Amino acid sequence: MNLQTNRIKWLLCHQLLLRGSPKNRIVTVSTFLANFKWAKKFRAKMIIWAEQNSQNMGGLTPGQIRSQTETDEFWPSLAVATRFKEAVRRNPAYAQRRLPAFTPQELNRELVHVRCHFCQELHDKLQLCTGCEKAKYCSRDCQQKHWVSKHRNECKAAAKGRS
Numbered sequence: 001m002n003l004q005t006n007r008i009k010w011l012l013c014h015q016l017l018l019r020g021s022p023k024n025r026i027v028t029v030s031t032f033l034a035n036f037k038w039a040k041k042f043r044a045k046m047i048i049w050a051e052q053n054s055q056n057m058g059g060l061t062p063g064q065i066r067s068q069t070e071t072d073e074f075w076p077s078l079a080v081a082t083r084f085k086e087a088v089r090r091n092p093a094y095a096q097r098r099l100p101a102f103t104p105q106e107l108n109r110e111l112v113h114v115r116c117h118f119c120q121e122l123h124d125k126l127q128l129c130t131g132c133e134k135a136k137y138c139s140r141d142c143q144q145k146h147w148v149s150k151h152r153n154e155c156k157a158a159a160k161g162r163s
């Protein structure tokens with residue numbers, strides 16, 4: 001179990017997104033999600049190993065594992081998977097759609113799904129605003145600051161747009 005193997009798993013997810021479903025073979029949204037799940041599990045396992053004994057991971061702490069696995073391939077895959085999973089929850093048939101191909105610019109725009117709405121940092125675990133179920137935050141602190149400065153007014157409008 002090492003960082004290099006982890007990197008390869010995320011590279012595969014990224015390649016799937018850049019290529020999309022080829023003409024001669026059907027690659028679905030669910031194929032991508034299965035690859036994503038596999039990469040995510042591997043990363044989580046490395047973090048657990050480092051928590052139990054950092055020697056297992058060559059002396060790296062869980063924090064170091066986290067930051068070193070947050071690569072250029074990791075973030076777009078996480079962002080698209082987050083959006084796909086939401087789409088599949090609303091419509092299970094979405095999983096059987098052909099995987100679209102993304103340009104690097106399009107992948108960049110997908111990062112909004114893993115960005116804190118207040119501090120704009122990329123985060124692997126964001127909490128959803130229960131009011132609008134749209135705004136996402138990395139911490140309670142960011143959520144409160146955004147609520148006071150701006151979101152108080154936009155939250156209701158966003159919730160209305162949803163229903």
Ligand SMILES: [Zn+2]
Pocket residue numbers: 116117118119120121137138139142
């Ligand atoms: Zn934040």
Ligand SMILES: [Zn+2]
Pocket residue numbers: 129130131132133134135151154155156158
């Ligand atoms: Zn809200």
